[in-house]
Amino acid sequence: MSDTHTxxxxxxxxxxxxxxxxxxxxxxxxxPKRVGTQRVFHHSDRxxxxxxxxxxxxxxxxEESAEIIGMYNPEGNNRKQLQALIQAIQLKREHLLQQQKELADLLSELDAAEVQCSKALLKEGKPARKNARPKSSTEKNNTIKNTRRKS
Amino acid sequence: MSDTHTxxxxxxxxxxxxxxxxxxxxxxxxxPKRVGTQRVFHHSDRxxxxxxxxxxxxxxxxEESAEIIGMYNPEGNNRKQLQALIQAIQLKREHLLQQQKELADLLSELDAAEVQCSKALLKEGKPARKNARPKSSTEKNNTIKNTRRKS
DNA sequence: ATTGACGTTGACGTTAACGTTAACTTTTAA
DNA sequence: TTAAAAGTTAACGTTAACGTCAACGTCAAT
Incomplete structure (x- = not known):
């Protein structure tokens, strides 16, 4: 049962x-330990x-992982680091949640854009009824996002 | 009222x-446009x-943002890119969810670790009962980390 | 003895997203 | 008019997390 790895x-x-x-x-x-020049990894290394x-x-x-690992490797039982780490993770979590929120916003905008796009495709297929309901493509663009292009 | 920015x-x-x-x-x-050598930013740039x-x-x-921006900037109505982009975002989302899951796992492990730590601190305060239950630090490590294996 | 698989230590290359001088021109304020 | 403030391009520096050689040592098997 050689607990070691190369x-x-x-x-x-x-x-x-x-x-x-x-x-x-x-x-x-x-x-890892060494035997001669070669590394020998034990279970703890794994x-x-x-x-x-x-x-x-x-x-x-x-670097962050290094801290966590330090935590799992207490020679003396250091509680302080642990607390700090828990908080750090908490922050990370909040950041993730924030990201998700923003992502949700973006997704809904994308949905809106997709709808507009579908409509456009439909109209494309039909003979363009000139005055059916006046909504220019530029107008639509503005509805979605104020991006106009010039040049 | 000049719609431009420096x-x-x-x-x-x-x-x-x-x-x-x-x-x-x-x-x-x-x-941005130029006036002479200097940049002039309009609303669209903003x-x-x-x-x-x-x-x-x-x-x-x-680069990813560039694609999104490209999407909001259609000369001809290009639906394909839009689809691809929606999918890319979707993947991003799934990745985030996965991360959250792993994060949750880690947090619960941290909780467990904290409990162990608290116990340790308690015992520290008391006269150390030598043979109460021999639990080496490596053993504790195993207790904490071996919730699952995967990858 | 040679081959081939594996191991070792440098050390330079890579990508992203800017930061940081440097050297210079243009605009604005006093 | 002059000096500060703001603008410009060009180019090298930075960080993270390795990839990619290069040049060499070691050992088992052929």
Whole structure:
């Protein structure tokens, strides 16, 4: 039950390159042992790597992940960092929520644009009834968003 | 009433630098007129800039924002791009949702960690019962992190 | 002994989105 | 008129997170 891994084993397992792993070590996120010149990764290293990658999926920077990892690695039980981190995550979360809100706005605008577009396509298919209901294309544009183009 | 702005007016209004604005122009996101050598921004430029900045808040790249802006700027009514864009946004949204899910997981783990931490602090205050329940820090790590495996 | 797979350390390249001088011209205010 | 304020282009600098060589060591198998 050799609890150890080689660099390419880890790379394989997590679908990343060895370069990335060495980079993480360079940044102090991993500290594998050495046997001669070669790196030997133990279970704790795997755990750290997992945390790093999850951090990435969450949009955290390596530096941020480094803090989290520091938290999971308490020699003395440091509560303060933990609190700070929880707050940081909270902020991240609020940011995400804000993003979602803005995204929702944008989506509804896109929907509106799509409707306009469909209408336009319909009219295209028909013989253009000149005075049916006066709504110029420029007028429509303004309804959606005030973008006019010149040049 | 002159519908035009100078570069630093816009910069001021949107809280960005003139350098940024020139950069956007360089990237083709803005095409202000010139009077002599100086840039003159009209209302449409302001609108474009607004779109760019909203894109940024949404985490879009300038290139992505460029597409959106292109969409709001149809010479002929190009529906295809619009469709593609809606889909791109949709993907973005799904990505955000995924992130939120992972974030939720992480938060609950953090909660668990906090509980452990509190317990530890409590025990710290009391006379350490040597053999109460031997739980090494590595063991705690496992307790916390092994909620799932995936990836 | 050679090959090939794997490992190692540099070190330079890349992309995005500007920041930061630098050197100069134009506009505006006193 | 002159000096400050604002504008211009050009070009190099920066950060993050690696990718991509290069040049070399090591070991098992042929």
């Amino acid at each position: 660099i390419s084993q880890l790379a394989q397992e997590f679908g990343i390159t060895t370069r990335a792993i060495r980079f993480y070590e360079e940044k102090g996120l991993l500290q 755990t750290r790597l997992k945390l790093i990658l999850r951090g990435k999926r969450l949009g955290l920077s390596l | 570069i630093s007016q816009l910069a001021q209004e949107f809280g960005i630098t003139t350098r940024a604005i020139r950069f956007y122009e360089e990237k083709g996101l803005l095409q 609108t474009r800039l607004k779109l760019i900045l909203r894109g940024k808040r949404l985490g879009l790249s300038l």
